[in-house]
Each structure stands twice: as structure tokens, then as C-alpha cells.
Amino acid sequence: MNWLTPQVVAAIVAMLQAVVILLAAVLLGAVMTVVERRLLGLWQDRYGPNRVGPFGTLQLVADMIKIFFKEDWIPPFADRTLFVLAPGIAMASLLLSFMIIPITPTWGVSDMNVGLLFFFAMAGINVYAVLFGGWASGNKYALIGAMRASAQTLSYEVFMGLALMGVVATTGSFNMRDIVDAQQGMWFIIPQFFGFCTFVIAGIAVTHRHPFDQPEAEQELADGYHVEYSSMKFGMFFIGEYVGMVLISALLVTLFFGGWHGPWLPPFVWFALKTGIFLVLFILLRASLPRPRYDRVMSFGWKICLPLTLINLLVTGAVILLAGPA
Amino acid sequence: MSVATPRSDSSTTGASADPVVEALKQHFGDQAIREQDTLTGLPVLWVAREALTDVIGFLRNMPQPFEMLFDLSALDERLRGQRHGLPDADFTVFYHLLSVSRNRDVMLKVALAEGDLALPSIVSLYPNANWYEREVWDMFGIDFRGHPHLARILMPPTWHGHPLRKDYPARATEFDPYTLTVEGQDKEQQALQFDPEAWGMRRGNDDTEFMFLNLGPNHPSAHGAFRIVLQLDGEEIVDCVPDIGYHHRGAEKMAERQSWHSFIPYTDRIDYTGGVMNNLPYILAAEKLAGIQVTSRAETIRVMMAELFRINSHLLFLGTYLQDLGAMTPVFFTFTDRQKAYEVIEAITGFRMHPAWYRIGGVAHDLPNGWDRLMQGFLDWMPKRLREYERVMMENAIVIERTRHIAAFNTKEALAWGVTGPNLRATGCDFDLRKQRPYSGYENFDFEIPLGANGDAFDRGQLRIDEMRQSLRIIQQCVDNMPAGDYKADHPLTTPPPRDKMLQHIETLITHFLQVSWGPVLKPNESLQMIEATKGINSYYLTSDGNTMSYRTRIRTPSFPHLQQIPMLMRGGFVPDLIAHLGSIDFVMADVDR
Numbered sequence: 001m002n003w004l005t006p007q008v009v010a011a012i013v014a015m016l017q018a019v020v021i022l023l024a025a026v027l028l029g030a031v032m033t034v035v036e037r038r039l040l041g042l043w044q045d046r047y048g049p050n051r052v053g054p055f056g057t058l059q060l061v062a063d064m065i066k067i068f069f070k071e072d073w074i075p076p077f078a079d080r081t082l083f084v085l086a087p088g089i090a091m092a093s094l095l096l097s098f099m100i101i102p103i104t105p106t107w108g109v110s111d112m113n114v115g116l117l118f119f120f121a122m123a124g125i126n127v128y129a130v131l132f133g134g135w136a137s138g139n140k141y142a143l144i145g146a147m148r149a150s151a152q153t154l155s156y157e158v159f160m161g162l163a164l165m166g167v168v169a170t171t172g173s174f175n176m177r178d179i180v181d182a183q184q185g186m187w188f189i190i191p192q193f194f195g196f197c198t199f200v201i202a203g204i205a206v207t208h209r210h211p212f213d214q215p216e217a218e219q220e221l222a223d224g225y226h227v228e229y230s231s232m233k234f235g236m237f238f239i240g241e242y243v244g245m246v247l248i249s250a251l252l253v254t255l256f257f258g259g260w261h262g263p264w265l266p267p268f269v270w271f272a273l274k275t276g277i278f279l280v281l282f283i284l285l286r287a288s289l290p291r292p293r294y295d296r297v298m299s300f301g302w303k304i305c306l307p308l309t310l311i312n313l314l315v316t317g318a319v320i321l322l323a324g325p326a
Numbered sequence: 327m328s329v330a331t332p333r334s335d336s337s338t339t340g341a342s343a344d345p346v347v348e349a350l351k352q353h354f355g356d357q358a359i360r361e362q363d364t365l366t367g368l369p370v371l372w373v374a375r376e377a378l379t380d381v382i383g384f385l386r387n388m389p390q391p392f393e394m395l396f397d398l399s400a401l402d403e404r405l406r407g408q409r410h411g412l413p414d415a416d417f418t419v420f421y422h423l424l425s426v427s428r429n430r431d432v433m434l435k436v437a438l439a440e441g442d443l444a445l446p447s448i449v450s451l452y453p454n455a456n457w458y459e460r461e462v463w464d465m466f467g468i469d470f471r472g473h474p475h476l477a478r479i480l481m482p483p484t485w486h487g488h489p490l491r492k493d494y495p496a497r498a499t500e501f502d503p504y505t506l507t508v509e510g511q512d513k514e515q516q517a518l519q520f521d522p523e524a525w526g527m528r529r530g531n532d533d534t535e536f537m538f539l540n541l542g543p544n545h546p547s548a549h550g551a552f553r554i555v556l557q558l559d560g561e562e563i564v565d566c567v568p569d570i571g572y573h574h575r576g577a578e579k580m581a582e583r584q585s586w587h588s589f590i591p592y593t594d595r596i597d598y599t600g601g602v603m604n605n606l607p608y609i610l611a612a613e614k615l616a617g618i619q620v621t622s623r624a625e626t627i628r629v630m631m632a633e634l635f636r637i638n639s640h641l642l643f644l645g646t647y648l649q650d651l652g653a654m655t656p657v658f659f660t661f662t663d664r665q666k667a668y669e670v671i672e673a674i675t676g677f678r679m680h681p682a683w684y685r686i687g688g689v690a691h692d693l694p695n696g697w698d699r700l701m702q703g704f705l706d707w708m709p710k711r712l713r714e715y716e717r718v719m720m721e722n723a724i725v726i727e728r729t730r731h732i733a734a735f736n737t738k739e740a741l742a743w744g745v746t747g748p749n750l751r752a753t754g755c756d757f758d759l760r761k762q763r764p765y766s767g768y769e770n771f772d773f774e775i776p777l778g779a780n781g782d783a784f785d786r787g788q789l790r791i792d793e794m795r796q797s798l799r800i801i802q803q804c805v806d807n808m809p810a811g812d813y814k815a816d817h818p819l820t821t822p823p824p825r826d827k828m829l830q831h832i833e834t835l836i837t838h839f840l841q842v843s844w845g846p847v848l849k850p851n852e853s854l855q856m857i858e859a860t861k862g863i864n865s866y867y868l869t870s871d872g873n874t875m876s877y878r879t880r881i882r883t884p885s886f887p888h889l890q891q892i893p894m895l896m897r898g899g900f901v902p903d904l905i906a907h908l909g910s911i912d913f914v915m916a917d918v919d920r
Contacts, residue, residue: 040654040655043655044654044655044658044659045658045659045662046658140537140539140540141539144539144561144901210652210654211652211724219546219547219649219650219651219652219905220547220901220902220905221901222545222546286654287654287655288653288655289652289653289722289724290648290651290652290653290719290722290724290725290728291651291652291653291724291728291902292652292724292727292728293727293728293900293902293903294561294900294902295561295900296727
């Protein structure tokens with residue numbers, strides 16, 4: 001057993017952790033599909049899926065069986081390679097981003113110095129999923145959806161990065177663990193309130209959740225970029241959206257709400273609780289808001305959010321300079 | 327007139343005293359204008375084909391003009407037996423013009439011979455004549471010279487024959503069994519492909535290639551089988567072409583094969599969200615032909631149920647309108663309210679969506695015991711819900727931003743396009759038939775007509791919430807003051823005759839038997855009734871040839887012209903604006919295609 005050096009053990013533990021986190025993220029994304037339907041039902045004076053298993057808990061299993069066995073159809077007019085590639089990108093880019101999330105002091109996949117930048121990179125790649133999907137489908141609705149998605153994501157990613165620069169400047173690091181540790185005294189939600197506001201908005205926009213679901217806008221584009229997708233390819237887009245939701249919630253907790261920090265309860269419970277609150281918030285937004293017009297979403301991003309993040313960054317910079325050693 | 331017209335007709339007088347007829351006779355000479363005595367309650371004037379454009383132009387441009395082409399359709403006269411004193415005609419085309427400023431109508435009729443079925447088009451005078459003339463071409467094969475695009479509108483482009491002609495069979499059993507080969511299917515699909523050049527559209531300009539987006543006939547926001555082809559530059563709508571007819575069931579043709587009585591259930595399905603509201607114009611027109619004066623209890627019951635269905639329809643509108651704006655929750659709340667309404671409707675009529683509950687001469691049965699308690703429960707429930715919808719949705723910044731100044735039009739444009747109902751009143755025009763031309767006892771109620779100011783998608787939404795409040799007020803008055811008495815008129819043509827009498831008198835039993843087996847026979851004449859339906863003015867123009875069934879039933883529905891107006895409003899708008907406008911029109915395709 002001499003090969004079982006501490007390094008090997010650490011590597012195996014790290015790998016197991018990574019696998020567990022990966023599975024947990026996918027599973028949570030999948031479970032969220034059912035949770036969302038139940039919560040919407042609750043708020044809309046109806047039941048939602050409550051027939052499969054106790055309180056509808058096994059609905060997910062039924063859905064998975066159904067979606068796996070549906071005909072996996074690729075339209076003859078589609079560009080096959082891109083058509084197949086797109087849902088893979090959608091799922092993978094967001095899942096990979098979970099790498100940087102520190103869940104507890106001891107749990108987390110990777111402790112990168114460029115943590116946040118890695119997330120921005122992955123969010124950037126995620127646009128290609130929608131773009132490829134919409135383009136390769138050979139469908140006009142999908143094309144308009146893809147066009148909307150790329151325009152929206154480009155504009156919102158600009159200030160999504162800037163919104164977090166206040167946090168990064170205060171901490172002095174892109175490393176997620178450093179950011180969490182910097183919040184032991186005070187959560188960043190207080191000094192970085194405007195950064196938080198704009199990041200929430202940008203986060204919703206990047207995950208294409210209502211009211212920023214312009215690329216799929218059911219009432220206008222009849223599901224937009226994934227209108228031609230079926231079976232598990234659609235499933236990957238679908239779960240990908242929820243994985244994105246979980247990811248943004250986890251990021252919000254990590255960046256603005258002190259990550260795992262909190263009194264009495266174990267770190268993991270704190271992290272899960274805080275993330276859960278944001279997940280519910282995502283669903284509540286969908287239940288309560290109408291959808292703004294696409295061009296207004298764009299102008300809102302450029303004319304209100306972008307200046308707000310810039311001012312936030314300027315003020316943060318000024319405070320750091322004034323408070324810091326000269 | 328030998329038969330007393332219902333008192334509800336006080337506002338539109340017969341032909342002889344009408345100043346418009348006098349003015350026409352003065353201008354064109356006595357010979358040019360030939361009056362027909364009918365029970366329609368409006369002057370019916372026969373004019374020669376050569377004079378038609380001039381007469382319509384005169385009416386369109388006179389002081390206090392006839393601003394609206396209310397209806398335009400035709401009649402195949404070839405099998406009509408009772409045409410005493412009418413000009414010789416194989417086909418008759420009629421133009422029903424309406425003046426809001428005079429609150430008067432006039433109907434012009436033109437006789438056509440079978441060998442020469444052509445008329446000048448009046449699209450230049452009334453833009454909404456476009457679809458009506460296409461419909462007449464489609465259904466009767468009458469040509470309109472100078473029409474910009476005289477193509478089929480309700481039937482598929484590949485169709486043969488003109489269905490409303492009397493020599494066109496009405497029943498499936500009169501046709502060969504339907505078959506569709508692969509080639510036939512390809513041909514049909516080919517025919518549905520949109521050809522921009524046929525509509526005078528360009529595929530691109532110097533630096534842009536336009537996208538032609540086929541929205542519908544299956545689309546989440548098309549509110550039924552409605553297709554609209556968009557010419558897009560990016561997301562901006564350069565032009566669009568609505569395509570209707572996917573919901574056409576030939577209701578007008580069916581009316582010629584159903585007894586006066588057994589056609590009632592078909593009317594329920596014209597505006598399928600309007601329930602018994604649809605029965606009302608048909609029943610009232612049939613009662614004019616029969617000369618029945620119904621009891622005030624029957625009138626009040628009719629008003630009460632019609633207003634309940636107005637609320638029901640407006641609730642459906644509100645839910646789907648907000649859903650089209652992207653708010654997913656309100657529709658579930660309005661459906662909860664609609665369920666409450668349906669509980670009352672079910673208890674009273676025994677049915678939910680399509681009760682077919684009005685009868686010639688009254689209603690199907692009396693109100694059940696305890697109906698007032700049920701209705702009061704609904705009346706108590708609604709106001710706070712309406713307030714909640716206003717607070718949560720109509721005051722929401724996103725809703726306002728999506729609908730304010732979107733697809734706005736003014737009163738003049740509305741009248742020119744034949745827009746009626748809440749969509750007309752949203753422009754600030756105070757024209758509601760319940761006030762202007764009360765029918766079925768509306769003059770006895772105390773209520774207001776809500777008006778909008780901007781004629782935009784927001785006003786059309788808000789106005790309907792206000793209308794629901796007024797409808798609740800009317801229903802409350804019905805509950806408080808329901809007259810006693812019979813629910814059916816004591817008249818030989820009441821169908822079916824009151825049952826308690828039938829069991830006593832042999833004469834009534836015979837009448838009952840005949841009317842239920844053959845149906846009542848109505849005297850030859852013509853009658854017309856307009857009502858303020860849920861979506862606008864709905865009218866039935868009945869022609870009786872002294873038979874057990876109608877010779878011609880013309881159903882004028884409000885949604886038809888409302889859809890025709892879409893291209894004029896949407897040019898330069900964005901796709902989401904179109905969706906907001908479609909939501910705000912409040913149409914159902916059954917009400918368009920009939």
C-alpha cells in the first residue's frame with residue numbers, strides 16, 4: 001500500500017468531491033423543474049404535479065423516463081453538427097462553472113486564483129449554445145430567438161463583470177475562497193448593494209429566466225431557439241437553464257451573502273439555505289412579472305445598469321483609496 | 327307595418343320618415359331610390375348598380391356622414407318564393423351603413439342578374455370593404471371591379487364553387503366521400519405558401535433582405551387558428567397579411583338547413599366565449615319576424631345572463647391579455663373567477679359554455695329556487711378581485727410600458743375600419759348599443775359606459791375591467807328587481823310553447839307537436855337585430871321566405887373587422903407589439919370565420 005501516499009489520497013478525495021458536486025448540481029437542476037412547478041401551482045391557486053409518488057415527489061422520475069424515450073428528432077433542414085453540439089455546450093459550460101464555487105471550508109472542486117474570471121469565460125461560452133441551437137435549427141423563430149439571446153447576453157455580460165469588480169477590488173482577489181473569507185465581518189451585500197442589484201439582474205438575463213426570457217418568449221417566439229429540439233437534447237437545454245439558476249444563486253450567496261458563514265448551523269446548511277432562498281426568488285419573479293419588450297431590456301441594460309455599475313466601481317475605488325494606507 | 331315591432335326599436339324608425347332617405351331622393355330623384363318595407367327597423371333602399379358608388383359616396387360625405395360600413399354581404403335570390411314587389415334579381419348584394427353621429431343606419435341593396443355578377447368595389451370609400459367584398463366573392467362568386475386583391479378569404483385557395491349559393495349542397499351526404507392523395511396534399515400545402523409578390527410586397531430593399539415569418543395558424547398567441555404573415559426587417563414589422571378561414575364552419579349555410587328553433591345552439595358557438603349573449607340577437611330578430619313581445623321577466627333574465635357572460639368573456643380576455651404580455655399567473659386567477667360564474671350559470675341554465683338557453687318567445691325554463699343567493703355570492707366576490715387585477719397588473723410598470731401608445735388608433739380610424747365595442751370606446755367614442763339603441767329592456771337599468779382616451783392597448787385592457795364593474799351593477803339590479811311573471815310569452819309562435827298549457831289544451835298540444843317536429847313557420851319578411859356583444863356589435867340579419875327555416879341568415883361579427891385592421895396598426899411596430907395588440911383586440915376565431 002505504499003502508493004497510497006497522502007497526495008494520492010488527497011487526489012482521490014478531490015476527485016470524489018468533484019463527482020459528488022457534479023451529480024448534485026445536475027440533480028438539483030432536475031429537481032428544481034418539479035419544485036418550480038409545485039411552487040407556481042401554490043402561488044397560482046392550483047396543485048401542480050401531485051400524482052406521482054407522495055406529494056408528486058416522483059414526478060421527476062416520470063419526466064426523465066418520458067424524455068429519455070421520446071423520439072430524438074433532428075430536422076432534415078438542420079445543420080447536424082451544430083444542432084447536436086449546442087445542447088452539450090449549454091449543459092457543460094454551466095456545469096463547469098460549479099468548479100469555482102466553495103461550498104464549505106472543505107468542499108469545493110477547484111481553488112483557482114482566477115475563479116471569477118473562469119465563470120465569466122464559461123458564461124461567455126454559454127452564449128454559443130443558444131446561438132448554435134438557433135442557427136442550426138433552420139427555423140425562423142429559433143433564429144430570432146438566437147439573435148435576441150446573443151444581443152442580450154453580450155450587453156448584460158458587460159456589466160455583469162463590472163458589477164463584481166467592486167467585490168474583487170475590496171477583496172483584492174478573484175479567488176472565491178478569499179472573497180468568502182473577506183465577508184466574515186460584514187457580508188458584501190451592504191457595501192456592494194448596487195453591485196448586488198445589477199448582478200442579480202445580469203444573472204437572470206444570462207440564464208434566460210423570466211422576465212429576461214426574450215430568446216424563448218413563449219408568447220412571441222413559441223419557445224425561440226430550442227423550438228426544434230426534442231427528447232434529451234431539449235432536456236439538456238431545459239436542465240441547463242435550471243443548472244444556471246442554481247449556479248447564479250450559489251454565486252450570489254458566495255459573493256454577497258458570506259457563502260457558508262453563519263452562526264450555530266453547520267456551514268453546508270447555511271450555504272444550502274441561502275442558495276435555496278435565491279432559487280425561490282427566481283421562481284417568484286417568473287410567477288409575478290410580465291415580460292418587458294426586447295428593445296427595452298437592451299436599453300435598460302445599457303442606460304441604467306451599466307452606468308450604475310460604473311458609478312459603483314468608482315465609489316468603491318475611491319473608498320478603498322481613501323481608507324487604505326497611502 | 328302590420329306587425330308591431332318590439333319597443334326596443336324606438337331609436338331607428340321606418341323608412342318613410344327618414345331624413346336620409348329624403349335627402350337621397352332629393353339628390354338622386356325618386357326613381358333611383360326604391361324602398362322596401364321590412365322589419366329590420368332601418369330604411370332598406372334598392373339602388374341601381376350604376377348609381378351605387380355615387381349613392382354610397384353621397385352617404386359617406388354628407389354632413390353627419392355614415393362613417394362606418396357596418397356590414398356587406400349578399401343573398402342568392404333564385405329560390406326565394408315570396409318576393410312581392412321586389413326588383414328582379416338573381417343575387418342581391420346589400421351594404422349596411424352606420425352613422426354614429428346620427429345614430430341611424432341605412433341599408434342599400436343592389437340587384438344582380440346571374441349572367442352579370444359584377445359590382446364596383448367601394449374599398450376606396452370604406453377600407454374595411456376589402457375583406458367583406460372578398461367574402462362575397464368567396465361565398466357567392468360576385469366580382470368586385472377595382473378590388474385590390476379579390477381572392478378567397480374563408481375557403482382554401484384551391485376550393486371550387488361558392489358555398490352560399492343555393493345550388494351548392496349543404497350536407498356532407500350530398501358530396502362524394504372526401505379523399506386526399508399525396509399529390510393533393512402537396513397541392514394544398516403549395517397553395518398555402520405565402521407569395522409576397524401576390525400581395526404587392528417586396529422581398530427586400532436596397533440593403534436589406536426581409537424575413538417573411540409565418541405566425542400561426544398554430545401559435546400560442548394567435549388565439550385560435552389565426553395566421554398572420556409578417557414581413558420583418560429585424561424585429562420590425564414592415565407589413566403583414568392576416569389570413570383567416572381556418573375556423574370556418576359555414577354557420578350561415580347551416581342556418582339555411584336548421585329550423586328557426588334548432589339553429590339556436592349554433593349561435594352559441596359563433597363567439598364561443600359569449601355563451602347565451604350570442605342567442606340574443608338571433609332570438610330578438612326571430613321574435614321581430616314572429617311578432618312576439620316577450621314578458622319583462624324574460625327580458626330581465628336575458629339581460630342578466632348576457633351580462634354574466636360578458637363578465638365571463640372579459641375575464642378570459644383579461645387573463646389571456648396579461649399572459650400575452652408575459653405574465654403567467656393572472657390567467658389562473660381569472661379562471662378561478664370564471665369557475666365561480668360558471669357555477670351560477672350551471673345552476674340556472676344547466677350548462678356551462680354553450681347553454682343555448684334562450685328560446686323564441688322567452689327562455690328555456692324559469693330561474694331555479696335560490697338563484698338570487700348564488701348570484702349574490704358572485705356579485706360579492708368579484709369587486710375585490712377586479713381591484714386586485716388593477717393593482718397588481720394594470721398599475722405594473724412593465725404592463726404600462728408594453729401597452730401604452732401601442733397599436734393606438736383614433737375614433738375616425740376605428741369607424742373607418744368598422745371597429746365596434748370596447749375597442750371603439752377605448753378611443754373615447756361613446757357608442758354603446760345598450761344606451762344608444764336599447765334592446766331587451768336595457769333602458770330600465772342604471773349603468774355607465776366606460777370610455778378610454780388614447781385608443782391604445784392599455785385602454786382596451788383597462789376599459790374591460792371597468793365594463794365588468796358596470797355589468798356587475800346591471801346584474802345587481804336584476805337580482806334586486808327581478809319582475810314576476812312568465813318566462814315565456816303567451817304567443818302561438820313561442821317555441822316550444824309553455825308546457826303546462828300544452829298538457830291542458832289540445833290546441834296547444836298540436837302546436838307543440840308541430841313546432842317541435844317541424845319548427846315554427848315565420849312569415850316572409852326580413853328582420854335585423856344588433857346587440858352590444860362581448861367583443862363589439864354582433865348582428866343577425868334574417869330573411870324569411872315563409873318557411874320553417876331561414877332563407878338567409880347573415881351573421882355580422884365584431885372580430886372580423888377588428889382583425890382586418892391589424893396591418894394598418896402594426897406597420898413599423900415590433901413583434902412583441904403585435905402580440906400585445908392581438909391580446910388587446912379580444913377576438914376568437916370562431917367569431918371571425920363563423
